[in-house]
Amino acid sequence: MTTPEDDLRARLRAQEAEIQTLRARLDAAAVLADSSERLRSLLDTAPNFILTLETDGRITFINRTDPHMTPAQVVGTSMLDWVPAADRPRLASALALIAAGGPVMTLELGGRGAHGEPTYFITRIGPLARDGRVVGLVAVATDISERVLAEQALHESEARLRSAAESLPFAFWVRDSDGRMVLQNRISLAAWGDQRGRGVGDLGLPDDLLAIARDNLARVMAGEVVDCEVALGDGAARRHVRAIMAPVRDAGAIRGVLGVDIDLTEQRRLEEQLFQAAKEESIGRLAGGVAHDFNNLLTSVLGHTELASRALPTAAPVQDHLRRVIESARRGAALTQQLLAFARKQVIHPRAIDLNLLLRQTGELLPVLLGEDIALALQLDPGLHPVVIDPVQAEQIVMNLAANARDAMPGGGRLHITTANVVIGADDARARPGLAAGAHVRVTIADSGSGMPPEVLARVFEPFFTTKPVGRGTGLGLATCYGIIRQNRGHIAAASGASGGSVFTIHLPAAPGTPTAPPTTTVTARPGRGHETILLVEDDAAIRDLLGDALVGQGYTVLIAADGEEALERIHTWGRSIDLLVTDVVMPRLGGHELARRLRAERPGLKILFASGYPGEPTAPAPGTASIAKPFTPTELAARVRQMLGG
Numbered sequence: 001m002t003t004p005e006d007d008l009r010a011r012l013r014a015q016e017a018e019i020q021t022l023r024a025r026l027d028a029a030a031v032l033a034d035s036s037e038r039l040r041s042l043l044d045t046a047p048n049f050i051l052t053l054e055t056d057g058r059i060t061f062i063n064r065t066d067p068h069m070t071p072a073q074v075v076g077t078s079m080l081d082w083v084p085a086a087d088r089p090r091l092a093s094a095l096a097l098i099a100a101g102g103p104v105m106t107l108e109l110g111g112r113g114a115h116g117e118p119t120y121f122i123t124r125i126g127p128l129a130r131d132g133r134v135v136g137l138v139a140v141a142t143d144i145s146e147r148v149l150a151e152q153a154l155h156e157s158e159a160r161l162r163s164a165a166e167s168l169p170f171a172f173w174v175r176d177s178d179g180r181m182v183l184q185n186r187i188s189l190a191a192w193g194d195q196r197g198r199g200v201g202d203l204g205l206p207d208d209l210l211a212i213a214r215d216n217l218a219r220v221m222a223g224e225v226v227d228c229e230v231a232l233g234d235g236a237a238r239r240h241v242r243a244i245m246a247p248v249r250d251a252g253a254i255r256g257v258l259g260v261d262i263d264l265t266e267q268r269r270l271e272e273q274l275f276q277a278a279k280e281e282s283i284g285r286l287a288g289g290v291a292h293d294f295n296n297l298l299t300s301v302l303g304h305t306e307l308a309s310r311a312l313p314t315a316a317p318v319q320d321h322l323r324r325v326i327e328s329a330r331r332g333a334a335l336t337q338q339l340l341a342f343a344r345k346q347v348i349h350p351r352a353i354d355l356n357l358l359l360r361q362t363g364e365l366l367p368v369l370l371g372e373d374i375a376l377a378l379q380l381d382p383g384l385h386p387v388v389i390d391p392v393q394a395e396q397i398v399m400n401l402a403a404n405a406r407d408a409m410p411g412g413g414r415l416h417i418t419t420a421n422v423v424i425g426a427d428d429a430r431a432r433p434g435l436a437a438g439a440h441v442r443v444t445i446a447d448s449g450s451g452m453p454p455e456v457l458a459r460v461f462e463p464f465f466t467t468k469p470v471g472r473g474t475g476l477g478l479a480t481c482y483g484i485i486r487q488n489r490g491h492i493a494a495a496s497g498a499s500g501g502s503v504f505t506i507h508l509p510a511a512p513g514t515p516t517a518p519p520t521t522t523v524t525a526r527p528g529r530g531h532e533t534i535l536l537v538e539d540d541a542a543i544r545d546l547l548g549d550a551l552v553g554q555g556y557t558v559l560i561a562a563d564g565e566e567a568l569e570r571i572h573t574w575g576r577s578i579d580l581l582v583t584d585v586v587m588p589r590l591g592g593h594e595l596a597r598r599l600r601a602e603r604p605g606l607k608i609l610f611a612s613g614y615p616g617e618p619t620a621p622a623p624g625t626a627s628i629a630k631p632f633t634p635t636e637l638a639a640r641v642r643q644m645l646g647g
Contacts, residue, residue, distance in 0.1 A: 049121070052128060053079060053137040055099035057092070060136065079139070084110040084118075098127055099134055108144075120148040171261035174248065175200075179217055182256070191261065205232075220245045220257045229264065240264040294332065295613030296540045298631035301329045303546040306633045333631050350488065352386040352511045353394065355419055355441060362398045363417075369402055373412030381420045385510035387441050393484045400481050401445045401504055408449030408502060418444045424507065432507065435491040439510040446503040451496040460494050529555035532579035532645050536560050537567045537595065538611075539587040547582070550634035551641070564590025568598065578606070580645060582637075585612035596625075607644050611637075 052061040057079045062071050079095070080088050087109045094105050104126035111119040121141040128136035162185075165172045171188035173195075175181050181195040188195075192203060200213050209230060216226045226245045233239055245259040309322045359378060366376055398417075405415050422442045429437040452460065461482040478494075481504075485492045490508040534556050538544040544560060551558045559574060561567035564587060571578065581599060583592040596608045605624070613630035628640050 047142070049139075049141040049143070051079070051139045051141070053095070053139060055095070055134065055136060057095045057137075082111055084112070086110070094125060095137065098125055098137055101127065101134060109141075111141075119143065119145045121145075168260070170263065173259050173261070175217070175257045175259070177221065177254065177256050179257075188261065191263075216243070216245060217257060220247050221254055223247055223254065238265070240268045291613065293613070295630035296543055298329050298332050299613070300540075300542045300546060302326060302631050302633045303543070303550065305329070306635060307546075307550070329631065350388050350390045350393075352388050353391050354384070354386055355394065355443065355508075356380040356382075356384050358391060358394055359398065359417060359419070359443075362395055366398075366402050366415075369399065370406050370415060371412075374406060374409055375414045377414065377416045379416065379418040381418075383421065384419050385421055385439065385441055387488075387508040388511045389484075389488045389508065393488070397481045397484055397506070398445075400478065404478060405445065405447035405449060405502070408447055408451075413448035415448075416444075416446045418446075420444075421510065422507070432491040432493070434486055434489065435507055436489065436509065440490075440507045441510050443506040443508070444503060445506075446501065448501050451500040451502055452494070453496075457494055457496055461492070530642060530645060531555055531557075533557040533559070533577065534580045534582055534641065535567060535571060535578050537562075537564065537581070537583040537587070537592065539563055539584060547634065547637060550638065551582075553634075554638050554641075556641075563587045564592065564595035564598075567595055571599070577603075580641060581606055581608045582641065583608070583610060585610050609640060609644055 049065075050061075050063040051059055053059055059075050059077055059079055062074045065071055065074055074082075080091060083091055091107065091109060094107055098105060104124060106122065106124045109121050109123050111121055120143070122144055123139055123141040125137060125139045127134045128138050162183075165183070165185040168185060168187070171191050172183075172185040173181060173188045174183040179199045181198055184192070184194070184196060195202060200217060201210065203210075203213070205213060209232070212228075212230070216228060219226055225247075227242070229240060229242045231238060231240055240263070242262040242264050243259060244262070245257055247254045248256040248258050305322050305325045309319060309326075312319060312322075359380060363376060363378055370376060402415065409415075420442045422440050424432070424435060424437050424440050426437045429435050461478050482492055485506060485508070488508060490506060492504060492506045494502060494504050496502045534551055536544065536548055536551065536558050537560075538547065539562055541562070544562065548558050548560050559570050559578065561570050564583075567581075567583070568590075581596065583595055585592040592610055592612070596610075599606055600608070607624045608626075610625065610627040611630060611632075612627070626640065626644055628637065632640075
């Protein structure tokens with residue numbers, strides 16, 4: 001039996017238990033509140049965006065947002081709404097897979113800010129489970145916009161750099177600090193092949209150039225800027241390259257080498273052609289000056305020798321010596337013509353000719369020149385186009401090349417001459433200086449001789465260059481051919497094989513129409529005597545006296561002057577008519593052309609005969625005018641004078 005005290009004690013114990021329970025619950029609530037507050041602080045200070053989602057992707061919670069937005073603007077929307085359209089299929093597929101119990105997935109997704117600007121995130125998405133069942137999703141997104149935008153800027157910068165490099169008209173490349181190639185533009189790839197990842201030793205350079213290249217790279221890595229020019233290859237494949245290299249710096253440290261290779265091959269070729277042209281022009285001026293003086297001397301020698309021969313009996317023993325003097329003077333005149341041909345200053349009479357006919361006619365004389373131990377073969381195109389050239393010059397080319405071939409075959413051999421019609425394209429024309437594109441006639445002269453080494457082949461057309469012994473050649477034969485062909489807008493090239501033999505290939509522009517018939521040569525008797533008045537103007541005293549005596553001896557009245565000014569004085573003092581003016585072209589004070597112009601103004605019907613030892617300035621054709629080139633004999637002058645005066 002319980003007492004009231006026992007009941008009271010029991011109720012007190014029950015109340016204490018309830019108090020303890022309540023206290024425990026209060027403590028638990030306090031802990032929970034504290035934990036919730038800590039979780040809220042953690043979520044608020046987390047650098048990532050933390051979201052909870054429904055399984056369909058609807059956002060139920062977000063810890064923070066863009067500063068310009070509030071969570072209320074995000075909660076309730078679909079996560080799919082915040083990614084670009086291109087990323088939505090991939091995100092929807094991932095959400096569905098995770099909601100179905102799939103694994104945690106990491107996606108790189110785009111996004112958009114409050115103002116629509118692009119953003120980028122690494123997003124890790126996993127299931128939110130309760131009692132073993134997926135009731136939602138949780139996502140943690142890390143903003144990587146700064147990194148992605150920096151990478152995009154870097155890619156764009158690299159693209160611009162590559163575009164700029166590809167636009168350069170020369171090779172561009174970059175090597176790292178170890179000398180390995182890391183970047184090449186298309187021109188560099190074409191020139192060197194793909195060298196990316198390779199060192200300078202893989203360029204295939206000869207040992208001497210490889211040593212220079214390595215030294216240059218070392219200098220650049222030490223901080224220098226190197227500018228150099230190198231020659232690569234040999235012969236026709238030889239290239240001239242200018243290389244400019246500079247260090248690539250990063251934060252003050254040298255990280256590699258940037259370089260450009262500029263191909264100077266065409267520039268050097270043009271410079272060489274310009275140098276050659278200037279050299280030819282200088283030699284041409286020298287040749288013209290020498291020819292002028294030499295022709296005056298030869299005119300005097302021929303004239304006095306002829307007069308001496310006339311004054312002596314035909315059977316006189318000295319006549320043989322005089323004939324030898326005349327022959328030597330004629331050979332000197334031929335040498336002068338070679339000088340003028342090289343200088344392209346000789347008087348020529350070009351016309352359309354049939355080269356096949358000329359080669360057949362010349363071929364009848366060549367066996368005498370070549371000798372019995374050299375076989376001659378002609379292979380001529382029957383439909384060959386005509387070419388415009390002075391026939392004498394054309395024959396001179398053939399004879400000079402044949403003589404050169406003969407000297408290359410002292411033990412006998414074969415000389416093969418062929419002709420053909422060809423069409424020169426624009427590229428081939430550029431490779432042959434002085435030659436225009438279009439229809440041409442090609443003449444090939446090939447011998448079976450000893451051939452020429454490269455050092456001789458490179459100089460074969462230079463004037464006065466010869467490999468023959470002293471007294472066996474002047475070195476003007478091939479130079480003369482070169483000058484004549486260039487004068488006629490053609491091209492000549494020499495080649496020689498390793499097995500011997502030389503080939504000279506000539507191209508001349510084809511001419512329309514048909515070739516003209518060769519002129520006929522008539523032999524005239526010694527010119528008759530005259531009675532007319534002649535004004536003779538010549539600055540060389542020896543020639544002036546010689547020609548004056550010769551013309552007086554033919555019955556003419558001769559007025560003599562040393563230059564144009566004196567000639568005007570003489571004719572005004574004379575006061576009577578004159579029938580012919582014979583004048584040198586190049587004279588001090590007043591030259592022959594100006595003298596003729598002034599006298600023609602006073603005496604319109606005056607006949608004029610120009611004489612010059614320097615026919616680089618041909619007389620313009622005009623009625624009543626003619627020309628005679630020095631050297632000439634008194635008989636030749638008298639014949640030309642008589643021809644002009646009639647009779």
